[in-house]
Amino acid sequence: MPRYAQLVMGPAGSGKSTYCATMVQHCEALGRAVQVVNLDPAAELFSYPVMADIRELIEVDDVMEDESLRFGPNGGLVFCMEYFANNFNWLEESLGHVEDDYILFDCPGQIELYTHLPVMKQLVEQLQQWEFRVCGVFLVDSQFMVESFKFISGILAALSAMISLEIPQINIMTKMDLLSKKAKKEIEKYLDPDMYSMIEDSTNILKSKMFKKLTKSICGLIDDYGMVRFLPFDRSDEESINIVLQHIDFTIQYGEDLEFKEPKECEEDKSALVDEYFQDPVDE
Numbered sequence: 121m122p123r124y125a126q127l128v129m130g131p132a133g134s135g136k137s138t139y140c141a142t143m144v145q146h147c148e149a150l151g152r153a154v155q156v157v158n159l160d161p162a163a164e165l166f167s168y169p170v171m172a173d174i175r176e177l178i179e180v181d182d183v184m185e186d187e188s189l190r191f192g193p194n195g196g197l198v199f200c201m202e203y204f205a206n207n208f209n210w211l212e213e214s215l216g217h218v219e220d221d222y223i224l225f226d227c228p229g230q231i232e233l234y235t236h237l238p239v240m241k242q243l244v245e246q247l248q249q250w251e252f253r254v255c256g257v258f259l260v261d262s263q264f265m266v267e268s269f270k271f272i273s274g275i276l277a278a279l280s281a282m283i284s285l286e287i288p289q290i291n292i293m294t295k296m297d298l299l300s301k302k303a304k305k306e307i308e309k310y311l312d313p314d315m316y317s318m319i320e321d322s323t324n325i326l327k328s329k330m331f332k333k334l335t336k337s338i339c340g341l342i343d344d345y346g347m348v349r350f351l352p353f354d355r356s357d358e359e360s361i362n363i364v365l366q367h368i369d370f371t372i373q374y375g376e377d378l379e380f381k382e383p384k385e386c387e388e389d390k391s392a393l394v395d396e397y398f399q400d401p402v403d404e
C-alpha cells in the first residue's frame with residue numbers, strides 16, 4: 121500500500137502552518153485521517169495536533185546556545201536540518217507504519233532549503249524509499265504577488281524548488297481572504313500567467329536597457345518551463361480548500377488503491393436504514 125505525503129514549503133510567514141491546520145480540519149470534516157509532522161526546529165506553537173516534532177530530535181535554541189557552534193538563527197536552522205538528514209531513523213520511528221497514512225510535513229521557511237541545500241531532496245528520496253508518494257506544496261503569500269515584479273520573484277522561488285526536488289508540485293497563493301475585491305480581480309491574471317504580457321507590464325516601467333533584457337530573458341525562461349501555475353487558497357472558503365486538496369490528491373493518485381471500508385456505525389444501523397428505505401410512504 122502506498123503512503124501519501126505533502127511537503128508544505130514556502131518563504132517565511134507564507135502560511136505553511138496555517139495551511140496544515142486548515143487541511144487537517146477540512147479532512148477531518150470529510151472523515152479522512154491526516155497527520156502533521158513539524159519539521160521546523162524553531163517552531164513554537166501549533167494550531168494542529170502534531171504526530172511528530174523535529175524539536176524532539178534537535179532545537180534551534182540549543183544549537184544557538186552551544187558555545188562551540190555559535191550559530192545565529194539561520195545558520196542554526198541549517199545545522200539542525202543537516203543533523204536531521206543524518207538521523208532519518210528518528211523520523212522512521214516516529215512515523216511508524218499505518219496503512220494508507222497521509223502526512224503533511226510542515227517545513228521551515230528558510231528559502232535556501234528549497235533552492236540549493238540538499239536536505240529537502242534527501243528527505244524526499246528517503247520518503248520515497250519508505251513508499252511515500254510525495255507532492256510538493258509551495259506556498260506564496262498572495263499579498264506580495266499583486267505586482268508583476270514581486271510575482272516574478274515568487275514564481276522563480278517556486279520554480280527552483282520544483283526543479284531541485286524533482287517531484288510533482290502544486291503552487292498556492294495563500295491569504296486570499298485578506299485581498300480587497302480589486303486586488304482579487306487583479307490577481308486573477310497571475311494565477312495562470314501569460315509571461316509575454318508580463319514582459320510588457322514589467323519592462324514598460326524600466327529605464328535601463330540591460331535590466332529590460334534581463335527581465336525579458338527571465339520571463340522567457342519561466343514561459344519555457346510552462347509549469348508554474350498557482351491555485352488560490354482562501355482558508356475561509358471550503359470550496360477553495362477542496363479544489364487545492366483535489367489537485368494534490370490527483371498528483372499523488374490518492375484514493376486509487378483505497379479499499380472500501382464500511383463505516384462502523386453504519387454497519388450496526390444498516391438493517392434499520394434498509395428498513396427505513398423500504399418503508400411504505402406515510403400517508404399525509
Ligand SMILES: Nc1nc2c(ncn2[C@@H]2O[C@H](COP(=O)(O)OP(=O)(O)OP(=O)(O)O)[C@@H](O)[C@H]2O)c(=O)[nH]1
Nearest residue numbers: 131132133134135136137138228229294295298355
Ligand atoms: N487572514 C489570513 N491569515 C493567514 C493565512 N495564513 C496565514 N495567516 C497568518 O499569517 C501569519 C503567518 O502564518 P503561518 O502559518 O505561521 O506561516 P508559516 O509559513 O508557517 O511561517 P513560518 O513557519 O514562520 O515560516 C499568521 O499570523 C497567520 O495567522 C490566511 O490564509 N488568511
Ligand SMILES: [Mg+2]
Nearest residue numbers: 136137160163
Ligand atoms: Mg510555520
